Amino acid sequence: MKANREVAVKVDNLVKRYKELVAIDHLSLEIYQGEIFGLLGPNGSGKSTLINSILSLLKYDQGEVEIFGQKMKPTAYDLKQQIGLVPQEPTVYEELTVYGNIDYFCGLYIKDKTERQALVEEAIEFTGLNDFIKFNPSKLSGGLLRRLNLACGIAHKPKLIFLDEPTVAVDPQSRNRILEGVKDLQTQGSTIVYTTHYMEEVEILCDRLSILDKGNVLVTGTSAEIISMSALDESIELEIYGMPDHILQELKDNTDISHLDYQDGRLIIKTKQGGIGLLGILHLMEENDLTPISVSSKKPTLNDVFLEITGKELKDNV
Amino acid sequence: MKVFKLFLQIINKHKGFAIMYIMIMIMIISIVGSQVVARNDKFVLNEAAVAVIDHEQSEFSAHFKKYLLEGNHQVEVPDNRDVIADKFYDESLDYLVIIPQDFSETFVKDPNSLDLQTNSMLNQQVAVTFENKINSYLNIWNQYRILYDNNIPEDKISGIISEVDQIMMPSVKVASQEKQQSESYKTFSYIISQINYVLIVLGFSIIGYSFLVMEDPLIKKRELVSGYAEGRRTKELFLASFTVMFVIWLLLLLIALMFTGFDNLTIKASQFLIISNFVHLIAITGLVLFICHIYPKKDSSTFLGNMVGLSISFTTGIFVTRDFLNQVLLKVSSITPTYWDVSNAYHVQSNMLNKIDYGYMFKNIFVMLIMAAVFILLTFVLRRMKLKEGT
Amino acid sequence: MFKHLLKYSSKVYFYNKANMMWNFIFPFVFISVFFLALGNFKDPTAEFSKDPIKLAIIASDQQEADNLTEFLGYFGEEGIAEQAKSTETSSDDVFFKYQLTNAEGADQLLEDQAVQAIVKASNPIEILAYNDLSKVKSSLLNQFLESYESICKTTTVIGDRYINEKLSNPENLSNSQLNKQDINTIIEQTKMDLKAKHEDTIDIFSDKSESTELSTSPLLIYFFACLAYIAFYPLNTGVTTLTEITANQTGVGLRNSATPISKTKMFFAVFIPRWIIHCIFTLAIYLYINLLGINLGNNYLQIIVLLILGTTSAILTGTAIGALFNFNTGLKMGISIALPLVFSFASGMMYNGMPRIIAQYIPWFNKMNPIGIISKGLYMLYSDPTFTRFNQQIFSLLIIIGIMFILTIFGLRRNSYESI
Incomplete structure (x- = not known):
């Protein structure tokens, strides 16, 4: 209802x-x-x-x-x-x-x-x-x-x-x-x-x-x-080899992306909520003929938000 | 010593209750103690509150009044029926004698028409005792009346009064009094037997309760899981129980000594009484722990202490002297350690210092020791059985 | 709604095993133990005859010894051996058994515990040693010997006065001694005095109460205090009653407080069934005491009213404590046990001299001690034919009930709490 x-x-x-x-x-x-x-x-x-x-x-x-x-x-x-x-x-x-x-x-x-x-x-x-x-x-x-x-x-x-x-x-x-x-x-x-x-x-x-x-x-x-409402970022991880430098630079220059790390074929991006997001990144890869082997995305949960707001873990009150 | 400390913490958490109970018991012991000390004379059972209204105000009546008040508590009352009745019902007056205006004259001329008004309300015992006392006095005077042919000369009254004083003066010599020995150990024996009641009540209410809180399956399981061996836990629980009981006992003993004098510590009879009472303390603690294993309801421990305490006290002669108790029930009460400790107190009260049979007292102490051992052993057995059952 | 509350509050109370155990079984057990313990008083003289004081008399002076044994003959018999049960010579008058002996023999008899005291027949008389002689018996022995001494002294003093004053009426004195009639009078008085020490509770049993209607014994005071204690015992019921409807005390209290039932209505719903059953129970105990043969007086209706008011004051005192104070359960239980104990102690249940001490030092306490008031009410009914003073006790109880009721309602009307 x-x-x-x-x-x-x-x-x-x-x-x-x-x-x-x-x-x-x-x-x-x-x-x-x-x-x-x-x-x-x-x-x-x-x-x-x-x-x-x-x-x-x-x-x-x-x-x-x-x-x-x-x-x-x-x-x-x-x-x-x-x-x-x-x-x-x-x-x-x-x-x-x-x-x-x-x-x-x-x-x-x-x-x-x-x-x-x-x-x-x-x-x-x-x-x-x-x-x-x-x-x-x-x-x-x-x-x-x-x-x-x-x-x-x-x-x-x-x-x-x-x-x-x-x-x-x-x-x-x-x-x-x-x-x-x-x-x-x-x-x-x-x-x-x-x-x-x-x-x-x-x-x-x-x-x-x-x-x-x-x-x-x-x-x-x-x-x-x-x-x-939370300031927590979505964490996106791609397994992709041979990332061209200009694409990496383009991603770095994107204001929605707060953090980027690329090592040994693992690209880790932290993007602000409501920003470029997973779909935007995949679209960018497609445009540049890059195909990731695997993709994963972790959005903030209510628990993460709770931790961010209160600074305390939620535990059973027993 | 975690379990030991936790036990003390539980008592500390309920300190309001513990302090309240200890204070009440101390108050009871103190009041009874002070009263026993106040009438230390062992041959006086009751001091009565007496009022004498003397309408004659003669030498004879004054002497009679003095005689009646001797050894009793004097109460001043006006010659007003309502006020007197109120005094009787307020329990501030036991016996009233109204000496009429022509008391001595009537008595000397015609003792049969003597108009001596007496009144008592509280109890028959006081009334009979006083009637006899009056009769004894008047009988002696009667001898003088007969001697002087129903007409005691005025000038002889003073001489007769001093003679009557002499006759009425207690003259029976009691050996221990003659030897000027302190009777304080007898008073001490009385108070120390009262301590037993307090220990039983506090044993259940404080030790029993805290022990049962510790035996809560959740607490127990948590402690056992934390690597505390059951044996060690049991030892510490028992040690803590005995320690707390010992501290309470020490406090009560101190009060008893304060009332009767610390000299008691140098008298052998008192020393034996202290040892006896200490062994009783161990046995009672054992009994409390044993009953707590049979009936492990912590919320009922105070009720249980109340019931057991009153029952044991009334049947073993703590509250009412054994002379008045049902002898069969008294014998039945010998299954409790208190019976044996109270027996020791009675033994001391009933014997002269040099006639005290320390062998008898030791035997009673030994019985209590056996009882303590049995209670503790049975408690261990019960714990073992429960552990095996996993409860 | 109220019927529903009454139904369930009764169920909750009666299905609680601890309630049944401590509020109903304990008083019966206690009264039974109390009665059995003091049952010896039914015929104390008979008990005393079974166990007379055994004396060894040292005849250091033959005349003194003869006089003493002659006097002793009125109260007991010579020979310390145990009598066969069938012997009919033992009567109420056998207070002593005695044996004349020398000092060594007396010591030996005492050592063998064949006698309880050694009395030296001398002037003055001496109790040389005693063994296993209780306080009561030592008191009796002393009193007896003092009576004997006073007779001897009277005889001597009057004899001396007669000789010194050379009075003209020697026919009134037989050889400077009291005549037989006077001695008999004194002996009778002494006997009465001795009995008085022991027969102090005969009147609590109905078959002997007629002759002592206007007097009571210390033992009866014990029973008055004991019954008053039982009447006031349900204090703990009052304390626990409130926990069920008070939000800051128990979970069910919180839950009940959140319902659309007023506190007052809920209070009456839990109070009434408990009050009724405890009043019935107190009366059952009174009936039980009567069945045991203890006569507390014939004013049955007044006693019933008094006991009902006593129980009412107990429960309401409990509810007032429960409503005003937020103690933990343990402390509450402690108070509900301790308070009746203190009140009963002050009323003489454990030490019959207490009411006097309280009257002497803290008289106001007697006026606010409900057990004392109930106990005194029973005593008034027994001894005051006018009911005036009994009515005063009833009035005192009604005041206590009123105060406790107001305090309870006042405490309950705090519908919300500082903390839960």
């Missing part, structure tokens, strides 16, 4: 301090209805603090939060009714079964018993927990527990869902299930705020994303936009 431009969450100039530490530093953000919005950031960048502040669970020092155009407050129960939260750690009652947990959390939103029963069953189906409904959480594997965690947060079909790193430390099968589920939720019309460390998840799932560091939004946009 394409994101329309109605704002689901609006964060304006948010500041949250823990004594001397500024966890959120004049942060502003808009999340549109119907989109999957990724929140990327290294550990301690303020992702969870931001979510808790948006949900009014944390007191913040300055700024405003609006959800669906209304000011978010701790007592804004009508807004909370439309929100689903899937915390980072599986947060369920050990004393209740899988069914009991989903039914309990769903029941906090849905009064009607029949409707609730249908929703619970749908959530069980949705997360693939059918075979485990009578299990207690302690008997579930890590992946199944995360699925239960997800089911508890989405069973009531919220319009806005906060998913805080839902795929950390889960097996590929459960991860795929969760990712598919998230996509389905979007299809059903939910707006999803998704924090994760996994770049591929963001690239697959998110319509837009923000990179956070030290409580600041460093950049916001689609994956492609963010990558294109």
Whole structure:
């Protein structure tokens, strides 16, 4: 589903301090209805603090939060009714079964018993927990527990869902299930705020994303936009023998090319994004009757961009 | 010594809890200790709070009042029914005697019409003791009344008062008192047995808890994978447990000595009590570790300490004197090391210094040593079994 | 919605094994141990008769020895050998067993642990040595001998006065000694005094309570404090209750806080089932105490009200702690165990002299100690026929409940937190 431009969450100039530490530093953000919005950031960048502040669970020092155009407050129960939260750690009652947990959390939103029963069953189906409904959480594997965690947060079909790193430390099968589920939720019309460390998840799932560091939004946009915003070069490598000097000179003179090296038949070129690019170089070779034996090109990834922006590696927060 | 240090770090992380518990226990020991020291006279079981309202204000009534207050705590009360009742219910008054205006005259003429008002609320024991005390006093005066044909001359009152004082003065000689020997070791023995309760509670709450945190499969696995041998890990865990318990014990011992005097360190009976208590410390630590292996729930360790501590204390005679305890249950409690240490404390309390049987005390210490060895050995066996099972 | 919350909060509580273990099994175990340990009081005199104090009397002066043994004859019997069980001579009056011997013989008897003390029949009387003589027994022995001494001294002093003053009414004194009737009176008093030391809890058992309705024993105070401790024990339930609905304490607390349910509604949903079950449980313990044969008084309705209020104050104190302080779980558990212990200690559960000490030095503490208030309420019901002072205790409890409730709601109304 394409994101329309109605704002689901609006964060304006948010500041949250823990004594001397500024966890959120004049942060502003808009999340549109119907989109999957990724929140990327290294550990301690303020992702969870931001979510808790948006949900009014944390007191913040300055700024405003609006959800669906209304000011978010701790007592804004009508807004909370439309929100689903899937915390980072599986947060369920050990004393209740899988069914009991989903039914309990769903029941906090849905009064009607029949409707609730249908929703619970749908959530069980949705997360693939059918075979485990009578299990207690302690008997579930890590992946199944995360699925239960997800089911508890989405069973009531919220319009806005906060998913805080839902795929950390889960097996590929459960991860795929969760990712598919998230996509389905979007299809059903939910707006999803998704924090994760996994770049591929963001690239697959998110319509837009923000990179956070030290409580600041460093950049916001689609994956492609963010990558294109980066100053990182595309690296092109050709295996080609007998390169004439004038062609090498022509390439060197090209302002799009930041670096050129030719040794023992290996030509390595680094070209700025949006510049001459691989196709331009191949075209030049063709014009001069040169045929490379092999060609490879490496474009910057979101991870490279992230590293460039934050200077930090993304790691699992486990 | 990584495991040793980590154990201490865990305790340090929960120092708020540990300090709170230690402070509470020190407070309990201090209050009990100060009270025991305050009534060091071993033949006084209870000091009662007594009020005497003297409406006669005669030499006779003044003497009677002095006699009643002797060895008790005097409480001043007005002759107001409500105030007196409040005092009784506030537990600041045990016994009240109101001497009427014509007390001595009535008593001398017709003791049967004596209008001496007494009142007690707190307990029967105090009431009976005081009634007997009053009766004894009046009986002696009765002899004088008979002697003077129901009419004691005014001029004789002073002489009789001093004679009654002489009669009522304690005169039974007790050998140890005669020898001017310090009785502080007996007080010390009482306080040191109270320490046992504290050690059991703190053993579970602090050592047991920290031990179980260390035994968390994730932490344990990580340490074992890092090349730390299980044997070495166990050794360090045990060493850390015993070290912390030893430090707590030392602190409590210091408090006990502060209340009873450091001279106790030179008295053989006290030395034996300290050794006994130290061995009890080892045995209790062993017991704590053993139970933690049987019931490894760290969140329950405080509850467990509470239950075990109270149960052992009530059955071995720490809180209530053994004379009043069910003898069968007392015998059953001998499966705990505390029974044997408390037995040593009782032995010291029940014997004169030169009659203390150190062989008996040594035997009790030996039993505790055996128990300590059994608990530690069983713990090792359990650890080995669990290791083999891979849990 | 509220029904849904009630249903699940009850489930969560009852399916928790640790809750069941520590909140329900422990109090029963504790009361049972407490009762068994102090069960000896059911008939302390009988126990005492089974184990009289054994004395060796050294007759350094034959007259003194004769006087002492004659006096001792009223309280015990000569001969220190163990009696056969079928012997009927043993009665409540056998406080002592004694044997006349010389110094060497006495030492030997003490050495052999055949006697517990050596008494020298002299003027004044002396306890030369003792062995394995408990504090209570040494107190009894001393008191007995002091009574004997006072009789002797009275006899001598009055005799001397008679001779010195040459009084004209010698028929009232038989050869400068107290007459038999007076001696018997003193002996009876001494017996009563000795018994008083030992029979201090007979009245806790219903069959003997009628004669002592207006007085209580130190042991009954132990039981009052013990029941009050059990009533206040669910403090930890209150503490843990709040963790489930407070965002900055547990994961489920965070999750519950993000839902459209008000904190107050959620609080009542988790509080009510726990409160009901703990009140029922406290009353079950009270019933159990009655079944054990301990009579805490006949004002059953008032006792029930008092215990229910006590348990309510406990849970609400716990919720107030949980709502106001963000301690870690370990510390919370520690507090929820330590607080009732401190309160019960101050109420005399471990040392029955404590309420007096507290009343003397920190009287305000008694007014805010819920266990002390419950314990005192039980005591008032037992001893004050007017209910006036009992009502004061009820009022104190209601104030505590009110304060704790306000503090809980105040703490809960902080809907967002400084940190999570």
